[in-house]
Structures are given as structure tokens and as C-alpha cells.
Amino acid sequence: MRSPAFFLVSFAVGLVVFVLARMLDNDYLFFAGYTVLQYIVLATGWNILGGYTGYVNFGSAAFFALGAYSTVVLHKAFPMPIPVLMLVGGIVSGLVGFGMGYLTLRLRGAFFSIATLALAVVLQTLIVNWDFVGGSRGAYIIRPHHLEIFDYEIGYIQYLFFTMMVLAVLSLTVARMVERSRLGYGFATIRDDEVAAEACGVPTLKLKLIATTLCGALMGMAGAPFPYYIGYLQPSSAFGLEYAVNAIAMPMIGGATSWVGPLIGAVLLGTLQQVATVTISSAVNLLIVGLLLTGFVIIAPNGILGLFHKYFRGKTDFVGRRRVDRIGP
Amino acid sequence: MSALLEVAGVGKHFGGFIALDGIDLSVTQGQRVGLIGPNGSGKSTLVNCICGTLHNEKGTVHFNGQTVDGLAAHERTHRGIARSFQLPRPFVTMSVADNLRVPLLYTVHTRSGRHLTVEEADARCHELADLVGLGDKCNKSPKDLTQIEMRKLELARAMATDPKLLIADESMAGLSDSEVGEIVNMLIKLNESGITIIMIEHIMRAVMSFSQRLVVLDSGKKIADGKPDEVIRNPEVERAYLGQ
Amino acid sequence: MGITAELFINALIAGILLGGFYAAVTVGISISFGILDIVNIAHPAFIILGSYIAYIMNVTFGIDPIVASIVVLPAFYALGAAVYELYYQSFEKHGQEALRGLAFFFGLLFITEVLLILVFGVDYRYVNSAYTDHTLHFDAFDIPLRMLIPCIVALLMVGLLLIYLARTFIGRAIMAVSQDQLALQLMGVNPVSIKRIAFGISIASASIAGALLIVIQPVEPSVGREYIGRIFAICVLGGLQSLPGMVIAAMLLGIVESITATFYGPSWAPAVSFGLLLLTLAFRPAGLLGR
Numbered sequence: 001m002r003s004p005a006f007f008l009v010s011f012a013v014g015l016v017v018f019v020l021a022r023m024l025d026n027d028y029l030f031f032a033g034y035t036v037l038q039y040i041v042l043a044t045g046w047n048i049l050g051g052y053t054g055y056v057n058f059g060s061a062a063f064f065a066l067g068a069y070s071t072v073v074l075h076k077a078f079p080m081p082i083p084v085l086m087l088v089g090g091i092v093s094g095l096v097g098f099g100m101g102y103l104t105l106r107l108r109g110a111f112f113s114i115a116t117l118a119l120a121v122v123l124q125t126l127i128v129n130w131d132f133v134g135g136s137r138g139a140y141i142i143r144p145h146h147l148e149i150f151d152y153e154i155g156y157i158q159y160l161f162f163t164m165m166v167l168a169v170l171s172l173t174v175a176r177m178v179e180r181s182r183l184g185y186g187f188a189t190i191r192d193d194e195v196a197a198e199a200c201g202v203p204t205l206k207l208k209l210i211a212t213t214l215c216g217a218l219m220g221m222a223g224a225p226f227p228y229y230i231g232y233l234q235p236s237s238a239f240g241l242e243y244a245v246n247a248i249a250m251p252m253i254g255g256a257t258s259w260v261g262p263l264i265g266a267v268l269l270g271t272l273q274q275v276a277t278v279t280i281s282s283a284v285n286l287l288i289v290g291l292l293l294t295g296f297v298i299i300a301p302n303g304i305l306g307l308f309h310k311y312f313r314g315k316t317d318f319v320g321r322r323r324v325d326r327i328g329p
Numbered sequence: 330m331s332a333l334l335e336v337a338g339v340g341k342h343f344g345g346f347i348a349l350d351g352i353d354l355s356v357t358q359g360q361r362v363g364l365i366g367p368n369g370s371g372k373s374t375l376v377n378c379i380c381g382t383l384h385n386e387k388g389t390v391h392f393n394g395q396t397v398d399g400l401a402a403h404e405r406t407h408r409g410i411a412r413s414f415q416l417p418r419p420f421v422t423m424s425v426a427d428n429l430r431v432p433l434l435y436t437v438h439t440r441s442g443r444h445l446t447v448e449e450a451d452a453r454c455h456e457l458a459d460l461v462g463l464g465d466k467c468n469k470s471p472k473d474l475t476q477i478e479m480r481k482l483e484l485a486r487a488m489a490t491d492p493k494l495l496i497a498d499e500s501m502a503g504l505s506d507s508e509v510g511e512i513v514n515m516l517i518k519l520n521e522s523g524i525t526i527i528m529i530e531h532i533m534r535a536v537m538s539f540s541q542r543l544v545v546l547d548s549g550k551k552i553a554d555g556k557p558d559e560v561i562r563n564p565e566v567e568r569a570y571l572g573q
Numbered sequence: 574m575g576i577t578a579e580l581f582i583n584a585l586i587a588g589i590l591l592g593g594f595y596a597a598v599t600v601g602i603s604i605s606f607g608i609l610d611i612v613n614i615a616h617p618a619f620i621i622l623g624s625y626i627a628y629i630m631n632v633t634f635g636i637d638p639i640v641a642s643i644v645v646l647p648a649f650y651a652l653g654a655a656v657y658e659l660y661y662q663s664f665e666k667h668g669q670e671a672l673r674g675l676a677f678f679f680g681l682l683f684i685t686e687v688l689l690i691l692v693f694g695v696d697y698r699y700v701n702s703a704y705t706d707h708t709l710h711f712d713a714f715d716i717p718l719r720m721l722i723p724c725i726v727a728l729l730m731v732g733l734l735l736i737y738l739a740r741t742f743i744g745r746a747i748m749a750v751s752q753d754q755l756a757l758q759l760m761g762v763n764p765v766s767i768k769r770i771a772f773g774i775s776i777a778s779a780s781i782a783g784a785l786l787i788v789i790q791p792v793e794p795s796v797g798r799e800y801i802g803r804i805f806a807i808c809v810l811g812g813l814q815s816l817p818g819m820v821i822a823a824m825l826l827g828i829v830e831s832i833t834a835t836f837y838g839p840s841w842a843p844a845v846s847f848g849l850l851l852l853t854l855a856f857r858p859a860g861l862l863g864r
Contacts, residue, residue, distance in 0.1 A: 050672065054672050056675045056679075058614070058679060103851055103854050103855050104854055110675070111809070113614075113675055114801070115851070115854070117614060117798075118801055118802030118850060119847070120798075121802055122802065122843060122844045125840065125842075125844045129841065244683070245679075245683050248676060283687055283691050287691065290684040290687055291680075291684060293676065293679075293680045293683075294677060294680030294681065294684065297663075297673050297676045297677050297680060301673050
């Protein structure tokens with residue numbers, strides 16, 4: 001299926017979900033659904049760098065928070081519609097991703113990962129010390145009650161849900177497009193054997209920078225609407241532990257070699273966590289995610305997709321990469 | 330005939346250990362060169378420095394009249410230098426055909442400026458696989474190949490870059506006599522089509538039957554360079570292999 | 574002597590003492606990352622675990638925290654050996670340590686922090702020992718004992734490890750395993766066993782480092798994350814395989830951090846190590862005394 005067709009089909013699916021939720025007329029569904037959609041974007045972004053290219057990003061919270069705080073800064077200067085905020089958040093996070101990649105990607109993969117880990121701590125320090133965005137006290141973002149489109153009133157949370165749904169569909173389309181393209185082949189060679197990739201003519205540094213920028217940008221876009229969603233943004237919630245662990249756990253549990261994995265992981269784990277938060281404490285919730293991640297990495301490193309391939313596809317001819325749609329730049 | 334590859338005074342050290350000590354090597358277009366030497370003499374290090382995988386602190390490397398110093402490995406591949414690895418390094422999450430596709434996508438494609446269609450690429454992958462006898466393994470994972478088949482894949486992948494210079498690093502280790510002959514014939518045919526080849530080998534039979542010229546390394550230095558029969562009878566070369 | 578000069582000298586001394594402590598925190602990673610090539614980003618978690626265990630023993634039995642950490646050394650060693658065994662069987666054996674090994678250690682780091690939150694909550698914990706409240710007073714500067722003692726213990730520990738690695742058979746085998754596994758095997762030494770011992774030692778060092786930490790400052794579960802940047806900044810600055818280089822780098826970081834905290838405020842401290850890390854990676858990735 002060509003990418004534009006995929007986008008339209010996925011968008012249609014998302015639209016159906018949206019309409020169904022409106023019919024059930026329960027705002028909680030939109031609040032919970034927003035979080036799941038947000039995780040789809042985060043997990044997909046992470047996976048482009050982690051699953052496809054093999055470079056682990058531990059600082060997902062940093063990129064997410066950058067998007068959120070770009071919104072706060074703009075909100076205080078002059079408020080803008082959500083899609084524009086997403087774009088800004090994406091650009092800011094993308095640039096930071098690029099910068100960090102430029103400094104660390106020439107070295108071993110481990111140095112990049114460590115730098116991302118340290119980045120989150122440092123950014124949090126900077127934000128906590130920055131009074132313009134509220135510092136450690138936090139910032140209030142008043143969420144409008146509703147949005148008017150062509151005389152039609154739509155609850156604001158429903159608007160947020162809708163935009164995040166579009167972003168989720170977009171990110172899945174991009175991930176799938178990358179995976180099936182020449183770029184996707186390049187990423188896979190970097191993951192498999194970077195030295196051999198170079199010998200084959202793959203410009204590894206350039207591709208790694210593309211992956212890092214894409215990953216950062218997607219995460220920043222996911223974070224941009226967050227202040228409106230939550231109403232009161234503190235550094236501890238923007239840089240929350242759940243973003244760091246879920247961005248890694250969801251793709252790795254779902255299956256990191258394809259765009260489907262992060263989707264499965266985000267929907268499954270995201271929904272589970274939404275249900276669990278009501279019944280058990282959030283700390284226990286996170287503990288379970290951490291245990292699941294570690295467990296899967298040890299026992300089923302190819303995730304749910306990997307298990308599916310192993311038990312249902314059998315050991316016939318190699319179920320490898322999908323066919324390339326087109327060989328272009 | 331001008332030199333295709335000009336290595337001048339190349340030196341490389343790892344900490345206190347000097348792996349290469351001022352190597353000079355000149356390879357003319359179309360030559361078949363054998364590179365031999367005892368283990369640890371620096372053959373693979375030299376290859377790595379020529380190809381850009383390692384950076385030589387001293388000396389220069391010129392290819393096709395231009396300097397390649399400072400160029401990344403992939404850029405040198407684009408210029409026409411290809412190599413196979415001593416220990417095969419296939420892309421394990423891809424099929425054999427896809428392994429061959431990567432150089433097409435990233436070297437041939439870049440060079441020609443014209444995009445290969447999917448069909449052309451597929452055809453070329455099969456052609457290359459057939460050339461090394463892996464035609465029926467195109468859809469297999471490299472993990473399902475034997476050691477020998479992996480070495481053939483290594484060679485085929487290097488050939489897929491359409492190189493001017495091919496450096497074959499011990500591609501025949503562990504092969505049977507007939508397979509060695511097969512590979513030597515294949516390399517000679519490649520050479521006849523215009524590709525300059527440097528063969529690094531321990532199997533003397535293959536080296537002698539292939540090389541027009543023989544270069545010997547020992548402890549990071551070049552100790553012999555000339556016609557194979559003469560080099561073989563050089564007492565220093567004997568000493569290097571048999572010890573003092 | 575002017576106020577600024579006095580402030581500076583105190584900051585310098587505090588920085589040196591802090592640097593000594595940072596060396597103890599980092600030596601475990603010098604072994605696991607520098608020598609064994611295992612990217613154990615969960616090391617801070619083991620340190621914090623050490624802090625909390627020292628805390629429990631101090632509060633329950635009144636034992637001095639540093640003594641307590643030495644008492645539990647064998648347990649930490651065993652824990653390290655067990656973790657390495659799991660890591661080796663699941664990842665290293667199959668050459669999958671790049672993505673999965675990292676995710677594994679991250680999982681450990683995460684689980685430890687969350688477990689500590691669940692058991693102890695997010696309140697700061699601190700210990701009381703004979704020297705926590707004493708300070709040595711000199712003319713131009715002060716030396717708080719709660720910083721001096723950990724620094725001395727830290728440098729002692731690092732010194733002992735240096736001697737062990739240079740003089741004993743197993744110590745030298747550990748140094749060798751990073752350079753030539755084959756040679757070791759030919760000598761009849763199992764590289765995997767050596768690595769297991771080394772990793773066990775690395776985690777055992779975390780036990781002591783943890784006790785030193787909680788003597789110097791109050792501790793809560795997320796403190797570990799601040800140390801990740803510091804540890805790796807020191808490792809990179811000091812050159813991965815050079816232990817003396819690591820100690821110098823630790824001192825350097827301690828001094829820079831201390832001076833920054835004194836003149837610009839303590840909340841900037843975590844940014845210092847990261848800034849240093851980025852600068853080093855950008856301009857001198859081999860470190861001060863590295864390969």
C-alpha cells in the first residue's frame with residue numbers, strides 16, 4: 001500500500017474512533033485516549049532511532065518536555081493554535097536532537113545513549129532555574145473550554161484528542177514510509193553492522209543524524225499540546241519518569257523492527273496503564289512497566305511481533321524486510 | 330601506466346604498538362596484486378587504512394589521481410574502492426538478496442545519478458548471487474549460510490559496489506581446493522573486465538596462480554615487492570614465515 | 574584575606590574533597606565500562622541502594638554507615654556477579670549487548686528507583702555518625718569531617734583497587750581481558766569468570782560509594798540520576814582505560830562544580846558535569862590521558 005493511501009486509511013480509522021468516542025459522550029475517554037495517542041507518537045519516534053537504527057535514546061522525557069516548554073514560552077508571548085505549536089515543538093526538539101547527535105554520534109553508540117540520559121537531567125536543571133516558564137513552581141496554562149469551528153462547538157479536550165490523533169497517524173505513516181524506503185535499508189545496516197555499512201557506501205553519520213532529528217522532532221511534537229492537556233505544568237511532570245520508560249518499553253515490548261511494534265506496545269501498555277492508574281498507585285504502575293521491559297528484553301527481545309513471527313509464520317523462507325516500494329533518494 | 334592506488338609512507342599505531350611503519354605501495358590500473366605476510370604483519374590494518382575504516386596518522390593514500398586522506402569509508406567506496414572483510418560481516422536482519430541490494434542503493438545509485446528501478450535492482454542482486462553460487466539462497470538469512478557461503482556473500486557484496494579496485498581480504502580461508510580454484514577464476518575474470526584486484530591470502534597456491542605481482546609485509550614493514558617467483562625465493566621472506 | 578578569596582579557598586577545598594568522593598563513585602564504572610566494555614548505566618542505582626542499606630543499618634543498629642557498607646560488601650559482590658551472569662547469558666554471549674544490554678540496564682536502573690520510592694518514599698534520608706556534625710577549623714578555611722572522611726575512604730578504596738589490578742594475578746587478568754581474551758584462554762583462564770569477578774568488584778565498590786554518599790548529603794531515590802552525567806563525564810574526561818586519569822578528572826569535576834555552586838548557586842551543579850561531558854566529547858574524546 002502506498003503511503004498516501006496508508007495515511008488516508010489510518011486517518012479514517014482514527015476518525016471512526018473519534019466519532020465513536022463522541023457518541024459515548026464521556027470526556028474521560030478523550031483524556032485517556034489522548035495519552036495513548038501521545039504514546040503512539042513517542043514510541044514511534046523512539047523506534048526510528050532505536051529499533052530501526054540501533055541507537056538507544058534514554059532522554060525521551062527531555063525531548064517531550066522541550067516541546068511542552070516551547071508551548072509555555074509561546075503561550076506567554078503570544079498564544080497560537082495547537083498545530084502551529086506542534087510544529088514549533090518539533091523544530092526545537094529536532095534541533096536539539098541534531099545538535100546532540102552531531103556531538104556524540106561520531107563515537108560509539110553507548111556515548112550517544114549516555115549523553116541522552118544526562119541531557120534529561122541537565123534540561124530539567126535549566127528549566128527549574130528559568131523563572132519565565134515558572135521554574136520549579138510551574139506554569140498555569142488555562143485550557144479553553146471549547147473550540148469553535150464554523151459555528152460548531154467542540155469540547156477542547158476533544159480538539160486535543162483529534163489533533164493528537166492526526167499526529168499519531170502522521171507519525172505511523174512516516175515510520176512506515178521510512179521503513180520501506182532506501183533510508184530504511186540504510187538505517188537497518190547501521191543497526192546490523194556499521195562498519196560494513198560504511199564499506200557498502202552508506203553515509204552512516206548523515207543517516208544517524210537524520211534518525212536523531214526525526215526522533216527528537218516527533219517527541220517534541222507529542223509534547224507540544226501537553227501544557228493545554230494538563231493545565232498546570234511542573235518540571236517534574238514534564239520530565240516524568242513515565243515518559244523515559246514508556247518510550248523504550250512500548251516499542252521493545254511491541255517489537256522494534258517495524259512500525260507496527262510501537263503501535264501495539266503503545267495501545268496495549270498505554271491502555272493497561274490508564275486502567276491500572278485508577279486501581280493501583282502510579283509508582284506500582286511504573287514498576288510493572290519496568291519489570292515488563294526488562295523481562296521482555298531478556299526473554300522475548302523481538303517483542304510481541306517477534307513472538308508472532310516465531311510461532312505463526314514458522315521457519316519457512318526468510319521473513320525479512322518488506323519489499324521496497326520504490327528506490328529513490 | 331599511471332598508478333591507480335598510491336600508498337606513500339603510511340604509518341599506524343595503536344597506543345605504543347606500531348602496526349604499520351612507513352608502507353609504500355603503488356598499484357597500477359588492471360594489476361593483480363597478492364599481499365601476503367605472517368599473522369600480525371599488518372595486512373588487514375593496511376587494508377583498513379586504504380579503505381578508510383582506520384585513520385593512518387602518517388603518510389598519504391591517493392586513489393585514481395586524487396587524495397582520499399580524510400575521506401570517510403563510504404566516500405572511498407563511492408570513489409571506487411571496495412573490500413571484503415576477513416571475518417564476514419553480513420547484515421543479519423536482511424536476506425542475502427537484500428545484503429547485495431544495499432551497495433546498489435547506496436553506491437551504484439549515488440554514482441550513476443540515475444535511479445535503478447526495483448526490477449533492475451532485483452535482477453542485479455540475482456546476477457551477483459549467481460556469480461558466487463548463491464543464486465538459490467537469495468531469500469535466506471545470512472544466519473542460515475555456511476561459513477564458506479558467507480565468504481562468498483562478502484565478495485559478492487563488495488563486487489556489488491561496481492569497484493575500480495577490489496581488495497579481497499582472506500576470502501578463501503576454509504574453502505576446499507575446488508572452491509579455491511572457483512574463486513580464483515572468478516577474480517581473474519573480474520580482473521579481465523577491468524577491475525584492479527589486491528588479494529590478501531595465506532593459501533599460497535591461490536596467491537601464486539593469481540598474482541602478477543607479490544607484496545610481502547612483516548611486522549608492519551614491507552619486505553618484498555616484485556614478481557611472485559622472485560619474491561618467494563627471497564631469503565627475508567622465508568625467514569619471516571619460518572621465523573629466525 | 575578578602576571574602577572572595579576565602580570563599581574561593583573553601584570552594585577549592587570542598588571541591589577536592591568532593592573530587593575524591595567522585596572517584597569512588599566512578600571507579601566501578603571504570604571497571605565495568607572502561608575495562609569490561611559493559612555499559613552499566615544502572616551503576617548509580619546500585620550506589621543509591623548502598624546508601625539506603627547503610628541508612629537502614631545506621632538507623633536500626635546504630636552502626637556507622639561506612640562500616641555497615643563494608644559489612645554488606647560480600648552481598649553486593651554476589652549481586653554484581655549474578656547481574657553479570659544474567660547479562661552474559663542473555664546478551665553478551667549472542668553479541669546483542671548494544672541495544673538489548675543497554676535496555677536491560679536501563680530497566681534495572683528504573684526498577685531500582687521505583688522500588689526505592691515504593692519502600693522509602695521520596696523524603697530525604699540522612700545518617701548520624703560520630704563525625705557528621707564536626708568541622709575542622711583553620712585560619713583561612715574549614716574542613717567538614719563529613720566530607721573529609723568520605724574523601725579519605727574513597728581515595729583509600731581507589732588506591733587499593735589500583736594496587737589489586739596491577740599486582741595480583743586476577744587483577745592483571747582483569748586488565749588483560751579487555752585487550753586479549755584469546756591470550757587469557759590460552760593461559761587456561763576463563764574470560765567469563767574473570768569478567769564476572771570484575772563486575773562483582775565493580776558493584777561492591779558501589780556499596781561503599783553509597784555509604785559515602787549518604788554521609789556527604791541526604792539521599793532520596795532520584796539522586797542517582799544526577800550521578801549518571803557526572804560518572805560518565807569523569808570517565809570520558811579521564812580517558813576510559815586510565816584509572817589515574819579518572820582520579821584526576823574526578824578532582825577536576827569536583828573543583829569546577831564546587832566553585833560553580835559557591836559563586837553561581839548549587840542548583841546549577843548537575844549542568845556542570847554535562848557541560849564538561851559535551852565539551853570533552855566535542856573536542857577531546859580520548860580524554861586527558863586516554864588512548
